[in-house]
Amino acid sequence: MLQATLRFAQTAYASTKRLFSNLFFEDALGVETNRPVALKDLGLAHSDRVDYDPSPWLALRRILPRNEVGPDDVFADFGCGKGRVLVQAAGYPFRRLIGIELSPELHAVAGANLDRSLPPARRADVELVNKDVLDYAIPDDITVAYFYNPFAGAIFANVIDRLAASVRSRPRALRIIYVNPVEEAAVLAAGAKLTREVRGLRPGKNWSLRKSIRMYTLAPPPC
Numbered sequence: 001m002l003q004a005t006l007r008f009a010q011t012a013y014a015s016t017k018r019l020f021s022n023l024f025f026e027d028a029l030g031v032e033t034n035r036p037v038a039l040k041d042l043g044l045a046h047s048d049r050v051d052y053d054p055s056p057w058l059a060l061r062r063i064l065p066r067n068e069v070g071p072d073d074v075f076a077d078f079g080c081g082k083g084r085v086l087v088q089a090a091g092y093p094f095r096r097l098i099g100i101e102l103s104p105e106l107h108a109v110a111g112a113n114l115d116r117s118l119p120p121a122r123r124a125d126v127e128l129v130n131k132d133v134l135d136y137a138i139p140d141d142i143t144v145a146y147f148y149n150p151f152a153g154a155i156f157a158n159v160i161d162r163l164a165a166s167v168r169s170r171p172r173a174l175r176i177i178y179v180n181p182v183e184e185a186a187v188l189a190a191g192a193k194l195t196r197e198v199r200g201l202r203p204g205k206n207w208s209l210r211k212s213i214r215m216y217t218l219a220p221p222p223c
């Protein structure tokens with residue numbers, strides 16, 4: 001009985017959220033980011049790769065206040081999908097923004113979404129890269145790295161190791177934002193410290209935890 005009530009509450013919550021999202025964000029901005037996409041339907045399935053599912057529209061705003069970003073900051077969404085988070089991040093004063101996405105189809109949708117929702121001058125600050133993250137040379141000026149559980153296992157560990165190496169070779173504070181942080185152990189093992197957490201007000205403790213958003217800071221060791 002309790003399980004059935006919880007399932008009902010979760011379904012009702014998800015439908016209301018989709019309606020709200022369509023009304024206030026998708027339609028208002030002229031974008032399509034809501035529909036999930038399975039990588040197996042695109043011929044890209046792999047046990048460590050995670051399917052496309054968008055971050056909640058307010059995720060970035062909840063974890064990263066606008067006044068904590070300056071004109072020297074650079075944002076990257078690893079596994080940017082249809083570009084929803086980039087649309088949000090473009091409203092912050094980032095110097096430049098990067099979205100790395102494996103799927104050519106999702107990469108193209110992200111481009112169309114950004115073209116429709118950003119003024120041309122701001123659109124020019126966003127670079128979309130259509131690559132497997134394993135083949136992507138991570139720039140060493142990124143200061144905010146965003147992950148909505150895009151990949152796991154060896155792929156995630158590889159990216160975190162390279163980000164940590166980039167902080168050592170070009171010392172700076174790197175903030176890592178991780179939604180549904182299933183591979184948190186790899187982030188902490190790289191020396192990052194948990195600095196903030198927000199949790200969804202979801203019906204059900206496990207669901208709430210799965211949707212939690214955490215921020216970690218990776219900084220070079222003091223000399």
Ligand SMILES: C[S@@+](CC[C@H](N)C(=O)[O-])C[C@H]1O[C@@H](n2cnc3c(N)ncnc32)[C@H](O)[C@@H]1O
Binds near residue numbers: 150
């Ligand atoms: C959970 S979705 C997150 C989408 C977006 N970041 C957001 O928050 O709305 C994960 C995305 O990571 C992408 N992805 C999975 N493995 C990848 C890889 N090896 N390289 C680049 N992107 C990858 C998927 O195609 C998918 O679009």
